[in-house]
Structure formats: structure tokens, C-alpha cells
Amino acid sequence: MSDLPSRVHITEEGPREGFQFEKGEIPTARKIELIDALSTTGIGQIQVVSFVHPKAVPQMADAEAVVAGIAPREGVEFIGLWLNVRGLERAMATGKLHLEGSIALTASETFLVRNQKRTFADNLAQQREMAAAYKTAGIPITRGSVMAAFGCNFEGRIPVERVVSQVGDILAVAEEQEERITLLNLSDTMGWATPRGIREVVGAVRERYPELEMSLHLHDTRGMGIANACAGLEMGVAHFDACVGGLGGCPFAGNRAAAGNVCTEDLVFLCRDLGIETGIDLDALIEVAALAEDIVGHPLPGSVKSGGALTSWYA
Numbered sequence: 001m002s003d004l005p006s007r008v009h010i011t012e013e014g015p016r017e018g019f020q021f022e023k024g025e026i027p028t029a030r031k032i033e034l035i036d037a038l039s040t041t042g043i044g045q046i047q048v049v050s051f052v053h054p055k056a057v058p059q060m061a062d063a064e065a066v067v068a069g070i071a072p073r074e075g076v077e078f079i080g081l082w083l084n085v086r087g088l089e090r091a092m093a094t095g096k097l098h099l100e101g102s103i104a105l106t107a108s109e110t111f112l113v114r115n116q117k118r119t120f121a122d123n124l125a126q127q128r129e130m131a132a133a134y135k136t137a138g139i140p141i142t143r144g145s146v147m148a149a150f151g152c153n154f155e156g157r158i159p160v161e162r163v164v165s166q167v168g169d170i171l172a173v174a175e176e177q178e179e180r181i182t183l184l185n186l187s188d189t190m191g192w193a194t195p196r197g198i199r200e201v202v203g204a205v206r207e208r209y210p211e212l213e214m215s216l217h218l219h220d221t222r223g224m225g226i227a228n229a230c231a232g233l234e235m236g237v238a239h240f241d242a243c244v245g246g247l248g249g250c251p252f253a254g255n256r257a258a259a260g261n262v263c264t265e266d267l268v269f270l271c272r273d274l275g276i277e278t279g280i281d282l283d284a285l286i287e288v289a290a291l292a293e294d295i296v297g298h299p300l301p302g303s304v305k306s307g308g309a310l311t312s313w314y315a
Contacts, residue, residue, distance in 0.1 A: 005238035007277040009045070011215075012038055012264055014292060015066075016047040016081060018247025019058045022296050027064045030295045032069040037288045039073040043264075045098075047241075051087035067094040084126070085133045091213060092137065101134035101141035103127050103173050103181065105166045108245050111189070124169060130178045141179035144170035145204040145217075149201055151192025155303035158192075158205045167205055167212075178192060183239060184212045188228065191221025191260075195231035202235045215239035218262040220246060220301065225262035226270060233274065241266050245289040245300030263302035265289055265309075272314060282309045 015035050019026055035048050048070060054061035063080070070078055077098035080091045091097055104127065106112040109120050118126060134141050149163050167184060174181045186201060202214055214237045218228050229240060243263065248261035265285045271278050282304075289305040 002233050002234055003236035004260040004274060005276060005277075008041060008233070008266065008267075008271050009239045010044045010264060010278060011079075011239070011241045012043045012046060012244060013047045013241050013261060014038070014131070014243040014245065014247040014264070016050050016060075017241075017261060018142065018243045018245075019296075020050065020057050021248055022059060024132055024297065026059060026295060028065050028069065031066050032063070034244075034288070034292055034295055035066070035078075036071050037291055038077045039071070041284045041288060043285075044075060044279065044280070045077045045079060047081060048079035048097075050081035050083075051090040052081075052083060064090065064094060067096050070096065072096070081283050085129060088130070089134055092209075093246035099137075100143055101131065101139045101174075101179070102143040102145060103131060103141065103170045104145045104147065105148040105170055106189075107158045107163050108148040108155045108164060111148050112118045112152035112293055113297060114154070124173070127170075127173050128176065131173050131179070135177045135179070141174045141177060142181060143183050143185065144174070145185035145187060146170070146182040148189045149186040150188045150197045151190060153192075155188050160201055161192065163201055164204050164208050167209055171209070182213060183215055184209070185217055185239075187239070188219055189217075190294075191224075193228045194224055195227050198228050198231040199235060202232060202237060206235070213239060215241070217241040219248070222262040225234070225260065226266050229262055229267055230270060233271070233276065240267060244285065244302075245292040245305060246302040247292060247300060260301050262303070263289075263300075265304045266302055269304045269309060283311055 048065050048102045049063035050060045080097050082088045094219045151157050216232045218225050224272050242264035243261035244264045246263035268278050268280050268282050293300050
């Protein structure tokens with residue numbers, strides 16, 4: 001495990017990806033309550049909303065109101081998600097979000113069509129439009145992402161070569177605007193990844209583009225979430241997306257079975273055991289996981305919140 005990072009950076013996505021998967025309406029005030037609670041745990045970055053059409057994702061219809069109600073906290077970045085220039089404009093108009101340009105491609109064209117009604121060519125053109133918008137707005141383009149990087153419910157396993165090729169396209173789009181991608185997110189959008197797949201894809205991208213920092217977005221669809229995170233850690237990955245309590249999923253996966261992002265408190269527990277710093281108070285986070293369960297009104301799949309953090313044994 002010589003490639004283990006000394007510190008891991010976790011982006012909490014429960015308020016955005018977690019809530020968007022819930023069927024029942026969640027009051028704006030309760031969304032803000034969860035975000036404010038998360039911001040006290042030591043998490044440095046929280047994705048709070050997405051700026052998308054409310055018909056596509058009804059839970060995000062109150063995005064502006066949520067952002068307006070969040071209490072600022074020193075050391076915490078609040079970020080949002082958008083899929084087009086209109087979404088970016090809405091995010092900018094809030095005046096409260098940390099903004100970074102991201103070039104996002106998808107390794108499954110079938111999923112891309114179902115999710116965003118775009119072909120590969122359409123999406124590449126749209127990402128060039130986004131890159132130009134970032135440049136005009138003075139927003140640095142530092143991040144890239146490949147969705148469905150490990151497999152797809154509509155196409156099966158994704159060739160590793162396709163993922164590597166799309167990384168090249170992402171870098172090229174940024175370079176056209178004289179910008180440089182420094183962090184690449186590989187997303188297991190539909191929960192296909194296994195530890196072997198993590199090693200293969202991360203290894204192939206790293207071999208071709210060793211200058212990039214890597215990030216993983218993992219789901220626990222088949223119980224592989226924390227095992228995949230461990231495989232990523234062993235490959236030196238130091239950035240992860242996660243959801244408190246194991247909230248989340250992808251509503252466009254075709255069978256609603258990509259439920260459960262890798263659980264934040266389970267990931268923090270793993271990092272603590274491996275001697276990796278996160279800066280997150282695990283016991284405080286477990287309390288927030290209980291709050292998340294209360295808000296959604298049903299049990300969440302995270303393990304550590306139920307089994308215990310064993311904090312006294314790590315003192």
C-alpha cells in the first residue's frame with residue numbers, strides 16, 4: 001500500500017445527488033438544515049444543489065432558495081452542478097458558490113442520450129460552448145470528468161481505451177481556451193465498478209496522463225463501494241465524492257438501481273483505519289447521518305452510523 005495518500009479530500013454530495021434521488025418532497029428548510037450541519041463536521045467542500053430544469057429533477061426546483069439560506073462557514077466551499085450555460089448563469093447569479101469550470105464527457109453514448117439527449121459529438125460541441133462561457137466569465141477550467149467510466153446498464157462494460165480517449169478530449173477542450181485541467185473525476189455512474197476495474201481504469205489513465213490528480217465518484221449498487229474506494233486509495237487517489245448516510249443514486253440509470261453513493265462516514269472510517277487524514281470529525285458526521293435519515297424518512301444504507309465508529313479504540 002505504498003501509494004496510499006497521506007490526506008484525502010472528500011466532496012460531500014448528499015444534499016445534491018442524495019436528495020435528487022428521493023421521491024418525496026423535501027422542504028427547503030430541511031435541505032438547508034442538513035447542509036448547515038454538514039458544514040460543521042470538517043468537510044471542506046459540499047455540493048449543495050444542481051441548476052437543472054425542475055421537470056427533469058423536481059427536487060432541485062428550489063436550488064436558488066437553498067443556496068440563499070445556507071450559512072457561510074470559514075473553510076467550507078459550497079458548490080453546485082450545472083449541465084449547460086443557463087445552469088451556469090443561475091449558479092453565478094447566487095453570488096454564494098465556489099465556481100470552477102469543469103469539462104464533462106460520458107463514456108456511454110446510450111446513457112448520454114437518455115440522460116441529456118446528446119450524442120458524443122453533440123456533447124463535445126456543448127462542452128466547447130461551456131469552456132468558452134467559463135473563459136468569458138473568468139472562471140478557471142481546472143476539472144474534468146468522465147461519467148459511466150466503468151460500465152453502463154445499456155451498453156455493458158466500457159472499453160478502457162474509450163475512457164482514456166475521452167480524457168484526451170477533455171484536456172484538448174480546456175487547452176483551446178488556454179486552460180489546464182488538474183483534477184480528473186472518474187464516475188461509476190451506474191455502479192458497475194469493481195476493485196479490479198478501478199485498478200484497470202485508474203491505472204490506464206494515470207499511465208497516459210501522469211500529471212493529473214484523480215478523483216472517484218462511486219456507487220454502492222452491488223456492495224462494492226467501499227471496496228472500490230480502498231482500491232482507489234491503494235492507487236494513490238486522494239479525492240472522492242461521497243454522500244452522508246449513503247444517500248443518492250442516478251435517476252437516469254434505467255432501473256433506479258444505482259442507488260447509494262459511497263457513504264461518507266464509511267469512507268472516513270476506512271481512511272482513519274489506514275492512517276489517512278481527512279480533517280473530518282467522524283462522530284459528528286454520524287450525528288448528521290442520523291439527521292439525514294430523519295429528513296428523508298427512511299433508513300439509509302451506511303454501515304458505520306449503525307455499527308459504531310469505534311472511536312475509543314482509535315484514541
